[in-house]
Amino acid sequence: MHLSEIVHPNQLRGLTIPQLKQIAHQIRDKHLETVANSGGHLGPGLGVVELTLALYQTLDLDRDKVIWDVGHQAYPHKLITGRYKQFHTLRQKNGIAGYLNRKESSFDHFGAGHASTSISSALGMALARDLQGDNYKVVAIIGDGSLTGGMALEAINHAGHLPHTNLMVVLNDNDMSISQNVGALSRYLNKIRLSPPMQFFSENIEEQLKQLPFVDKGELGRLKGGMKRLAVSKVGAVFEELGFTYIGPIDGHNLEELISTFQEAHKHPGPVLVHVATVKGKGYAIAEKDQVGYHAQNPFNLATGKALSSKTPKAPSYSKVFAETLIKIAEDDYRVVGITAAMATGTGLDKLQAKLPKQYFDVGIAEQHAVTMAAGMACEGMRPVVAIYSTFLQRAYDQIIHDVCIQNLPVFFCLDRAGIVGADGPTHQGMYDIAYLRCIPNMVLMAPKDEAELQRMLVTGINYTDGPIAMRYPRGNGYGAPLLEEGWEPLPIGKAELLRQGDDLLIVAYGSMVYPAVQVAEILSEHGIRASVVNARFAKPIDVELMVPLAKKIGRVVTLEEGCIAGGFGSGLMEALMDHQVAVPVTRIGVPDILVEHAAPNESMADLGLTSPQIAERVLKLFSKTPAVVG
Numbered sequence: 001m002h003l004s005e006i007v008h009p010n011q012l013r014g015l016t017i018p019q020l021k022q023i024a025h026q027i028r029d030k031h032l033e034t035v036a037n038s039g040g041h042l043g044p045g046l047g048v049v050e051l052t053l054a055l056y057q058t059l060d061l062d063r064d065k066v067i068w069d070v071g072h073q074a075y076p077h078k079l080i081t082g083r084y085k086q087f088h089t090l091r092q093k094n095g096i097a098g099y100l101n102r103k104e105s106s107f108d109h110f111g112a113g114h115a116s117t118s119i120s121s122a123l124g125m126a127l128a129r130d131l132q133g134d135n136y137k138v139v140a141i142i143g144d145g146s147l148t149g150g151m152a153l154e155a156i157n158h159a160g161h162l163p164h165t166n167l168m169v170v171l172n173d174n175d176m177s178i179s180q181n182v183g184a185l186s187r188y189l190n191k192i193r194l195s196p197p198m199q200f201f202s203e204n205i206e207e208q209l210k211q212l213p214f215v216d217k218g219e220l221g222r223l224k225g226g227m228k229r230l231a232v233s234k235v236g237a238v239f240e241e242l243g244f245t246y247i248g249p250i251d252g253h254n255l256e257e258l259i260s261t262f263q264e265a266h267k268h269p270g271p272v273l274v275h276v277a278t279v280k281g282k283g284y285a286i287a288e289k290d291q292v293g294y295h296a297q298n299p300f301n302l303a304t305g306k307a308l309s310s311k312t313p314k315a316p317s318y319s320k321v322f323a324e325t326l327i328k329i330a331e332d333d334y335r336v337v338g339i340t341a342a343m344a345t346g347t348g349l350d351k352l353q354a355k356l357p358k359q360y361f362d363v364g365i366a367e368q369h370a371v372t373m374a375a376g377m378a379c380e381g382m383r384p385v386v387a388i389y390s391t392f393l394q395r396a397y398d399q400i401i402h403d404v405c406i407q408n409l410p411v412f413f414c415l416d417r418a419g420i421v422g423a424d425g426p427t428h429q430g431m432y433d434i435a436y437l438r439c440i441p442n443m444v445l446m447a448p449k450d451e452a453e454l455q456r457m458l459v460t461g462i463n464y465t466d467g468p469i470a471m472r473y474p475r476g477n478g479y480g481a482p483l484l485e486e487g488w489e490p491l492p493i494g495k496a497e498l499l500r501q502g503d504d505l506l507i508v509a510y511g512s513m514v515y516p517a518v519q520v521a522e523i524l525s526e527h528g529i530r531a532s533v534v535n536a537r538f539a540k541p542i543d544v545e546l547m548v549p550l551a552k553k554i555g556r557v558v559t560l561e562e563g564c565i566a567g568g569f570g571s572g573l574m575e576a577l578m579d580h581q582v583a584v585p586v587t588r589i590g591v592p593d594i595l596v597e598h599a600a601p602n603e604s605m606a607d608l609g610l611t612s613p614q615i616a617e618r619v620l621k622l623f624s625k626t627p628a629v630v631g
Contacts, residue, residue, distance in 0.1 A: 003027060007082045009061040009107065012053060020057070020255050024049045027076050028283040030087060036302040039423070040091050040098055043281035043295045044143075045075030047174050047252070051141075051276055052076040054258030055170065058266060059137060065109045065125055069118035069142040069152075071099030072296070073172065081107040091423035093599035098424055113427020114395065115365045116149025118142045119169055123159050126167045137168065137266065144173040145342065148364030159271045160243025168265055169273045173249065174280040174291075239273045248275025253282060292345060315480035318473045319416055321451040323348030325458050326385060327355050328486065334359065336383045336462055339374055341367045347387040347416050367392055371399035371411070378409040383462050389417040390430025390472060397436060404468045405442045411468050412461040413437075418447070418472035419512055419562035420591075420605060425598030430472070431591055434510075435567030437470055438540050444469040444493060445539040447511025451478030453537075460490040474512045474562065476601070496543035498550075502530030505619065506554045508547060510536045510569040513560035519612035520560075520619065527620060539569045542576045552582050558619060561590040562610070587622060589615055 001019060003026035006012070012020070027049050035042050053076070055066065061081075068074040078096060079087060082105065089095025100108040110121045122140035129136060146152055159167055236246030245268045250261050258276070265272050280295075281287025286305035287294035299308045330336040330352065342365045344350040353360040363370045367388055374384035393400070393415060404411045418430040437443050444464065448454040454473055461469045499514070500521055509517035514535045521531040532550060536542070551557050557577075559570035570588030577584065589610070596604055605611055609618065 003030065003079060004084050006080050006084065009056045009059075009080050012057045012080065013060075015057065017255050020050075020053050023080075024053055024255075025283075027053075027079050030079060030084070031075055032284055032302055034087055034090050035297060036300050037088070038090060038092060039296075039298045041072035041075070041296045042284070043287050043291055044070070044073035046284055046287060047278040047280045047282045048073050048141075048172055049076045049282065050253045050255050050258060051170070051172060051278060052080070054255050055139065055141075055262050056080065057259055058262040059139070061107060064137040065122075065139070066107075067110045067118045067122040067125070067138070067140045068100055068112055069140065069146045070115045071097070071101075071108075071112040073141075073143060074100055074112075077107070078105075081105055091425075091598055093597075093603050095598075097598055099427055101425075111427070113424070114392065115143070115146040116152040118146075119152055119155035119159065122169075123155055123162075123165070123167055126165050127162075130165060137166070139168045139170060141170045141172055144171060144175065145365055147171070148342065148366050150366060150368060156239075156242055156244070163243060163270045165271065166269060167271045169244070169271065171248070171273060171275045172252070172278055173275060174252075174278045236273070236275065244271045244273040246273050246275065248273075249277045250275070252276040252278030315478045316451060316483075317348075317477050318451055318454060318475075319346070319348040320351075321454055321478065321483065322387070322414065322416070322458065322473070323351040325455045325488075327352055329459065329462060330356055330359050333383065333462075335381060336385065337361060337377065339363065339370050339384055339386045341365060341370045341388055341392065343387075343389060343392070343416075346389065347414075349387055367396040368399045371396040372403045374411045375399075375403040375407065375409050378404075378411050379407075383410070383412070385412045385414055385462065387414045387416060389428070390415040390419075390433040391417065391421075391428050393433065394436065400437070400443075400468075401440055405440045408442045408467040410465045412464070413468065413470035414458075414461070415470060415472040417475045419474045420596060420601045420608075421475050422601040422604065423598050426595040429596045430475075431564045431596065433470070433472055434539055434561065434563045434569050435571075438567065438569075438572055442467040443540060445472070446470070446491075446537055447472045447539065449509075449511065449514035449535050449537075450481040452481035452483055454478075455484060455488050456491055457537075459488040460493070463490045464493065472511060479515060491537065494538050494541035494543055496537050496546050497535040498532065498546065499535055500531065500533040502532045503554060504529045504556070504623075505531040506534065506547075506550050506557045507531050507560065508534045508536050508557065508573060509560040510539055510562075512562045513610075516610070516612045516615065517560050520616045523612065523616035524619060529619070529623060536569065536573075539572055542572055544576050544580060547573065548577065548580045548582055551577055551584050555584050556622075557584055557586045558615075558622075559586065559588050559590075560610075560615065561588075563590055564593070565590040566593055585622075587619075589618070 003023055028046060031045055083096055086096050091098040097104055099113040100111050102108050102111050118140040119142060122138050126138040239246040247265055250257050265274050279288055280291045300306060337359045338349045338352045339361045340347050340349045341363055344362055370386055374386045377384045415433050418433055421428050437445055446457050448457050457471050461471055507517045517533050521533050524531050559573055561569040565588050568590055574586050591608055
């Protein structure tokens with residue numbers, strides 16, 4: 001059987017080990033070919049090929065449910081659930097999603113983009129099954145890195161309290177998140193990896209004890225349990241004490257062992273944890289050697305592993321400018337520390353780690369802890385810089401309010417990947433940070449128009465000690481603005497910048513939309529419309545001293561932002577104008593009340609009407625109509 005013939009995972013049932021190995025080889029070939037061509041996550045999926053095939057052979061996928069944690073490890077799952085022919089469209093507009101998506105397949109039982117969600121959702125399904133009188137199997141697959149997320153531990157704690165709820169948790173242990181795992185739990189799992197397998201320990205003990213003439217049946221059960229507890233204390237004590245039956249660790253690339261272990265695990269009542277040791281990037285030597293670098297890749301040469309180079313030289317990325325500037329500041333001030341939640345390479349803080357390791361902290365996939373730890377450091381006079389993607393900071397919203405803003409602590413939040421992020425889709429779009437942070441008392445919000453202004457805002461945020469402050473910046477490269485090596489001056493809080501003057505229209509843009517705003521003004525000038533352009537710099541506080549008189553004088557306002565319109569920057573400016581009794585037509589342009597699906601960023605911008613020509617066309621239509629307040 002060829003992989004292309006598999007349209008339903010139940011077709012794996014009954015295949016021989018040689019046939020499964022052949023399918024595994026084909027999955028890796030297709031996986032590598034696709035990601036090399038279009039980019040995507042590489043290492044995670046390569047590491048779970050045998051795990052997926054073995055587990056699915058022991059299930060009836062017409063009834064049983066498998067819940068994956070973080071969808072990027074589920075590429076093999078996609079390839080054997082009817083998506084082989086579409087797999088070349090991975091992460092492309094109108095193509096296969098890079099994560100699990102309930103709308104895409106009936107086998108994607110729970111959407112997963114963020115980590116640490118699988119055990120909670122799987123337990124919910126298992127409880128619903130029991131309440132409805134059904135008996136299908138529920139399996140959660142979670143990576144060891146995801147166990148650093150408190151939600152996973154909360155779910156384990158609850159599941160262990162329900163001894164009559166059948167649930168299997170498969171721990172995919174490859175000793176990695178995106179970067180190297182951190183924390184005591186990771187060290188503990190490493191010890192387990194070096195221990196002998198335990199899956200059939202109690203059964204072997206029983207067979208040996210039966211041969212002893214002085215052991216009756218009552219003593220047999222007691223001795224068996226005691227011996228198992230003695231051994232498990234070295235191997236799976238934490239999980240056993242939390243109420244799980246622990247099995248493992250087992251070789252995650254040995255199909256025979258995996259199948260027999262899963263079959264055995266299905267027989268155990270209550271919650272069961274199967275510990276599977278895998279190699280991230282398995283089957284592609286380059287990815288096995290560099291597991292951090294090949295977690296995900298842009299298009300690359302499959303033979304060499306090298307990225308396909310662009311002929312056009314690019315400006316440095318915002319993340320790179322952020323990291324290099326932070327290092328220079330931190331070198332002169334030991335109080336400045338960088339904090340990341342398992343995203344060292346993505347945020348650029350790996351550079352800080354290499355240069356100033358004592359001023360770098362990776363807390364694992366634990367955004368809530370990162371924020372409250374930063375609050376504690378701020379209490380003691382440190383200058384914590386918390387670098388987290390916009391979409392992931394959502395996970396720490398209560399901590400931002402309760403532990404930082406209510407106490408008015410000087411924590412500096414740096415929100416990478418703010419706005420449209422492209423191929424990762426709705427779970428990763430940074431659409432909501434302006435709205436969800438703007439409403440919190442004591443918070444200051446700012447966004448740079450380019451990478452040079454990011455340098456000044458970084459200094460501004462670190463120097464600001466009156467309370468919390470946040471800076472958002474987009475994914476990708478800057479505009480090539482000249483960078484300063486040193487001597488950055490902080491910006492005055494709440495002060496905007498007038499870039500262009502005109503009497504017909506006021507365009508106020510925030511962050512990544514400032515350069516497009518200037519382009520819009522140039523297009524409009526060709527049609528006889530003279531526009532003033534303001535770089536807002538701050539979404540809170542808004543520079544009412546500059547903008548209220550301009551709005552009153554010009555009489556028509558357009559706001560531009562790369563984020564949700566509802567509660568966003570434009571809403572903030574409208575509120576400020578109303579507070580000052582300035583009633584002028586305001587058109588807010590940004591992301592409407594929709595989920596932005598996966599596509600290239602430029603494709604998403606065009607679909608949303610956020611390119612400069614599209615915005616100019618919309619403004620021209622406004623000028624052809626009677627002025628009215630537009631929302």
